[in-house]
Amino acid sequence: MFKLLVVEDDRDLNRAVCAFLKQSGYDAVGCPDAGSAFDAMYGSPFDLIVSDIMMPGIDGYEFAKTVRSLNEEIPILFMTARDDIASKQRGFRLGIDDYMVKPIDLDELLLRIGALLRRARIAASRKLEIGSLRLDMDQRTAVWDGQEIPLTAREFNILYKLLSYPGKTFTRSQLMDEFWDVETNTTPRAVDVYMTKLRGKFENCPEFEIKTVHGLGYKAVVK
Amino acid sequence: MKTTKNHPAWSYFLAFFLLAAFVITSSMLLFLNYFARSAGVEYTRSNLFAAALVTFGNTVFLSLICTAVDILRRKVMVDRPVRAIVEAARRITGGDFSARISPKAAVGASQGFDEIIDCFNTMAAELSGVETLRTDFIASVSHELKTPMAVMQNYGTLLQSPELTEEQRVEYAKAVTEQSRRLAGLVTNILKLNRLENQQIYPQIRRYDLGEQLAQCLLQFEDTWEEKGIDIDTHLEEDVLVESDEELLALVWSNLFSNALKFTDAGGKVFVSLKTQGDRILVSVTDTGCGITPQVSRHIFEKFYQGDTSHATQGNGLGLSLVRRVMDIVGGEIFVESQAGEGSTFTVKIKRAANGEVQKDS
Numbered sequence: 001m002f003k004l005l006v007v008e009d010d011r012d013l014n015r016a017v018c019a020f021l022k023q024s025g026y027d028a029v030g031c032p033d034a035g036s037a038f039d040a041m042y043g044s045p046f047d048l049i050v051s052d053i054m055m056p057g058i059d060g061y062e063f064a065k066t067v068r069s070l071n072e073e074i075p076i077l078f079m080t081a082r083d084d085i086a087s088k089q090r091g092f093r094l095g096i097d098d099y100m101v102k103p104i105d106l107d108e109l110l111l112r113i114g115a116l117l118r119r120a121r122i123a124a125s126r127k128l129e130i131g132s133l134r135l136d137m138d139q140r141t142a143v144w145d146g147q148e149i150p151l152t153a154r155e156f157n158i159l160y161k162l163l164s165y166p167g168k169t170f171t172r173s174q175l176m177d178e179f180w181d182v183e184t185n186t187t188p189r190a191v192d193v194y195m196t197k198l199r200g201k202f203e204n205c206p207e208f209e210i211k212t213v214h215g216l217g218y219k220a221v222v223k
Numbered sequence: 224m225k226t227t228k229n230h231p232a233w234s235y236f237l238a239f240f241l242l243a244a245f246v247i248t249s250s251m252l253l254f255l256n257y258f259a260r261s262a263g264v265e266y267t268r269s270n271l272f273a274a275a276l277v278t279f280g281n282t283v284f285l286s287l288i289c290t291a292v293d294i295l296r297r298k299v300m301v302d303r304p305v306r307a308i309v310e311a312a313r314r315i316t317g318g319d320f321s322a323r324i325s326p327k328a329a330v331g332a333s334q335g336f337d338e339i340i341d342c343f344n345t346m347a348a349e350l351s352g353v354e355t356l357r358t359d360f361i362a363s364v365s366h367e368l369k370t371p372m373a374v375m376q377n378y379g380t381l382l383q384s385p386e387l388t389e390e391q392r393v394e395y396a397k398a399v400t401e402q403s404r405r406l407a408g409l410v411t412n413i414l415k416l417n418r419l420e421n422q423q424i425y426p427q428i429r430r431y432d433l434g435e436q437l438a439q440c441l442l443q444f445e446d447t448w449e450e451k452g453i454d455i456d457t458h459l460e461e462d463v464l465v466e467s468d469e470e471l472l473a474l475v476w477s478n479l480f481s482n483a484l485k486f487t488d489a490g491g492k493v494f495v496s497l498k499t500q501g502d503r504i505l506v507s508v509t510d511t512g513c514g515i516t517p518q519v520s521r522h523i524f525e526k527f528y529q530g531d532t533s534h535a536t537q538g539n540g541l542g543l544s545l546v547r548r549v550m551d552i553v554g555g556e557i558f559v560e561s562q563a564g565e566g567s568t569f570t571v572k573i574k575r576a577a578n579g580e581v582q583k584d585s
Contacts, residue, residue, distance in 0.1 A: 105404070
C-alpha cells in the first residue's frame with residue numbers, strides 16, 4: 001500500500017483529504033505543519049507528499065525545498081489557494097511535480113496522485129510494461145512478445161514519453177522541444193515523420209495505438 | 224454649493240444711465256455745435272437749462288425702460304435655463320440620477336443653452352446607466368453567492384437528521400458538493416475579475432507562438448470532449464506570433480473553449496481556427512450548440528448576464544466579462560455571431576507580432 005503524507009494546517013481539510021485517500025486505498029498520514037511532517041518522515045518513508053503552501057512557521061516552498069534536497073525522487077503535489085502563475089513557477093522551480101488550486105476536487109486529486117505514483121514507479125524502475133510490450137530505458141530497447149523491435153534513440157524516447165502518459169495528447173512543439181536540439185532547423189512537421197515510422201514498426205502490436213488528435217498533436221492509446 | 228451671484232437692479236440701471244447719458248450727451252454736443260455754427264443761433268442760459276432738464280429726464284426715462292427690458296430678457300434667456308441646470312446638477316450631486324432638464328428650459332434662451340442641456344441630459348443618462356449596473360451587480364453577486372450557501376446550509380441541516388435512507392444521504396451530500404463547487408467557481412471568477420478591473424495585474428508582454436498556445440489550451444479540455452462525444456476540428460495557421468500577456472490570453476481561450484463545449488450537445492462539433500489578416504490575427508471558436516438570440520448577444524459580455532436565466536447550465540455569467548476585460552487590457556477585440564438553435568462563433572482579433580525569435584521561458 002502506498003503511504004502518502006498530507007501537510008495542511010486547516011484541520012477540517014486535512015481530515016477530509018486523509019479520510020478520502022484512506023477510503024481510496026492509500027495509507028494517508030496528516031500533519032498540521034512542516035515541523036511535524038519532518039518528524040513523521042524520519043519515522044517512516046513515504047511514497048508521495050501533498051502539501052499546502054501557506055502554513056504557519058515553515059511554508060510549503062521551504063518545506064518542498066528541504067524535502068527535495070534530501071530526496072530527489074519523491075513526488076510532491078502542492079495543494080494551495082494561490083492560483084497566480086508566479087506561485088506555480090516558484091513551486092515547479094523548486095522541483096514539485098504537480099499543483100492543484102483550492103478548492104480541489106477530491107476525485108481529481110486521486111487521479112493525479114495515481115498518475116504521479118505511476119510515473120514515479122516508471123522513473124524509478126526505468127522500465128515500462130504494457131501487456132507483452134516491454135520498454136527498457138537503460139538499454140533503450142523495445143521488446144514485444146519476446147521479439148526486439150529496432151528503434152532509433154529518438155524514436156524510443158518519443159514512444160517512451162507517449163506511453164508514460166497514455167491518453168494525454170502532446171503537441172508537435174512539445175515533443176520537438178523535448179527531443180530535438182534547440183538549434184535544430186527542422187519544422188514541427190518532422191514529428192509527423194517519426195510518428196509514421198513508429199506506427200509502421202508497431203503495426204502488428206495490439207497493445208497500443210498512436211492517434212493523431214485533430215491536428216493538435218499525438219497521443220498513445222493503450223488498449 | 225456656490226449660488227450664482229445676483230446683481231441688484233439699480234446696478235443695471237446705473238450702467239444703462241451712464242451709457243445713455245454718454246451717448247445722448249455726445250450726440251447732442253455734436254449736433255448742437257454743428258447746428259449753432261451753420262445757423263448762427265445764440266443760446267441763452269435759460270433756454271439751454273430748460274433743454275438740458277428735458278434731455279436729462281429723457282435719459283433717465285430711456286435708461287429705466289432699457290433696464291426693465293434687460294431684466295426681463297435676462298429672466299427669460301439666462302436665469303431660467305441656468306436655474307434649471309443648477310437644479311438638475313444639484314439633484315445628481317445628491318444621488319438622484321433620474322434628474323433631466325426639460326428641453327422647454329431652452330426655449331427662447333440664449334444661444335448655446337440648448338447644446339449644454341443636451342449634453343447634460345446625455346451625461347445624466349450615462350450616469351444612471353452606470354448606477355443601474357452597479358446596483359444590479361451587487362444584487363447579482365449577493366444572489367449568486369447566497370443561493371448556493373442557502374442550499375448547502377439546508378442540506379447540511381437535513382444530513383444531521385438520523386432517519387435518512389442511504390439514498391437520501393448520498394443525494395444530499397451530492398447537492399452540497401455540487402453547490403460548493405459552484406460557489407468556488409464563482410468566487411474564483413469574482414476575484415479574477417476584481418484583480419483585472421483594479422489593474423493589479425500588469426500585462427507581462429512576451430513574444431510567443433499563438434498556435435501552440437491554442438493547441439495546448441484546447442488539449443486541456445480533451446477529457447471533456449471525449450466524455451461528451453463532441454467532435455473537435457482545428458485549422459491553425461502555423462508560425463503565428465503574438466506579443467502579449469500569455470497568461471491573460473490563456474484565460475480568454477479557456478473561457479471560449481469551455482463555453483463552446485458547455486453549450487454543445489453530444490454529437491456536436493467545435494471548430495477552432497487561427498488566421499492572419501495583414502497584421503491582425505483572427506482566432507475564432509465555432510460551436511454547433513444552442514446559439515444565442517441577438518438580444519442576448521448584446522448583453523453577453525455583461526457581468527452576471529446569462530442567456531439562460533433558469534441557470535440550468537452551470538456557470539456564473541462572469542466568464543465572458545473576464546474575456547472582455549482581458550481584451551481591453553491587451554488591446555484586442557471580440558465579436559460574437561450567432562444564430563439561435565444553430566450555434567455561435569466567437570472571434571477574437573489581436574495584433575500580430577513580426578516574425579522573429581520566439582522568447583522561451585526565462
